[in-house]
Amino acid sequence: MNKEELLEAIDAKLDQLNPAELIEPESIYPVAIMTRERRQLGELEKELLQTLELIKLDERVPSIITRLANVYLKEATFGRAIVLYELTLGLDSNQVSAWINMGLAYLMVSSPKEAISCLGSALAIDQRNSLALVYLAMSQLKLGELDEANTNLDRAIFVDSNMARALLGKGELFRAKGELEVAVTWLRRALSMNPNFFPALMELGNVYLALKKYEQANDVLTKALVINPEQAYALSTMGDIHAAQNDLESALYYYDKAVSIKFDDPDLWIKKGDIHKSLKSYQQASNAYQKAINANPEHVESWVKNGTVMLLLDDEGTALEYLNTALALEPKNADVAHQRGLIYYSLERHQEALDDFDAAFSVDPGNPMYLYYRALLLEILDRKDEAKRTWQVALSLFKEMGDEMKVAECSARLKRIG
Structure with a gap:
């Protein structure tokens, strides 16, 4: 296939797949089955990349590679998308989209610093x-740079006061700041611009849900x-709403639906x-919990959860194995x-x-419960002087926390030791 035929063939396949110039985050999802057209495009x-050195000066090539990258981004194949964006921008660095x-791709893989560089x-x-201002703000929000994020969201809204995604960003910002009622105002404003704006x-x-306004949460998620x-996470949030109201069977119904769709997310299985x-x-x-481990064998919480439930099944040996694995990770x-100490x-x-x-305690010296059990063990091991010192430190920490019951218990144990 000569150059003209190759470029025309790729262009035609891209037209069939029709990737948008700018990909929206909510349109990104993995493809379970490749269509024939998608395989042919691959x-x-x-062939294009094998002949790139010979044809890279053709003005059509950067646009074609960008569109290929967009296909991968839409399919949630982020690494490949980023490689192709870097390639096309090396050929033509003036492609704003x-x-x-590429900034969005980095944002989706939790690399906000790289996203900021691209969006800059x-x-x-x-x-x-x-849009670049909004994604820049979202990247800054992930880094905890709230003032900078707010500034860029304000800039985006100044450019386009009706931009639902910018208004959504303000809602996310105020949620991050803990100002939930203000967040509601911004989110409702976003929905006034686009009532079906899913995010x-x-x-x-x-x-x-965070405000414990369960009826309103249910209504909004039902619409979503x-x-x-x-949408697995909408289903999961519905489960959270029912769980918060102690309607466990309904919560389980929604979690079951969520994991049937997003079976590779350990948090949903948990x-x-x-x-x-x-x-x-x-x-x-x-x-x-085992399904959570299968979804991600390095997910520490899954190992801990399964270890804890093994104790309830009176299988202490297996519980210990799970916690050994968690600590190894x-x-x-x-x-x-x-x-594991317990x-x-x-x-x-x-x-x-x-x-x-x-x-x-060496990792988290501010938690007196670690000292509490340390003192108990020191008493059992008949190391009374060390136990006494440990109870004294635990007592002072519990006092700082205002835990009167534990203060009383520590005091009683100190008196008993003498």
Whole structure:
């Protein structure tokens, strides 16, 4: 295939797939099954890249590579999309949409610093690009740079006061600041511009949930699910709403639907497992936590959760194995060390329990519960002087926290030791 035929063939396939010039975050999702046209485009892409040195000066090439990158971005193949954006921008660095889409790709993979760099390049070309300003603000928000994010959102709204995504950004900003009622105002304003703007509905539902306005949250999420009934996180949030109201069976219904769609998200499996645990269906809880582990074997919380439920199933040995794995994955996790210490304590492996409580306290010295159990173990091991000093420190920390019951208990134990 000569150059003309190749470029025309790729262009025709891209026209069939019709990737937008600017990809919206909510339109990004993995493709389960490749269509014949998509597979053919992949073959043409390989041929294009093999001959790139010979044809890269053709003015059509940067645009074609950008459109290929857009296809990958829309399919949530972020790494490949970024590679192609870098390639096309190396050929023509004045493509504002390519800079914006690459910034979005970095934002989607939680690389806000790289996103900021890309969006800065877009704004260097087009200072009034409201979408670049919004994505820049979202990147800054992820970094906790709230003032900078607010400034850029204000700039975007100045350029386009009716831009729903900018108004959504203001809602997310105020939610991050803890000003939930203000967030509601901005989100409702976004929805007044576009009543079916799915991400604004999702955000508003979550804010209402945080405000414990469950009826409003339910109404908003119901509308979101009418728009997209297969949105796993909308279903999960509906589950959260019911769980918050102790309607566990309804919560489980929504979590089941969520994991059937997004089965590779360990957090969704954990939510399902937690409901089973609350219902005292411990084996089903363990099964869900195991699915979370299968989804991501390096997800520490999944190992801890399954270890905890194994204790409820009276399987201390397996519980210990799960927590050993969790600590191997994250050796500086104070909570995991504490949990394992409790298992050793129950098994009367006192020195090992003490070592874990010491490790937990060394990581998080502000948590007096680690000292509480350390003191208990020191008493059991007949190391009374150390136990006394530990109870004294724990007592002062519990006083600072205002935990009167624990203060009284520490005082009583100190008197008993003498």
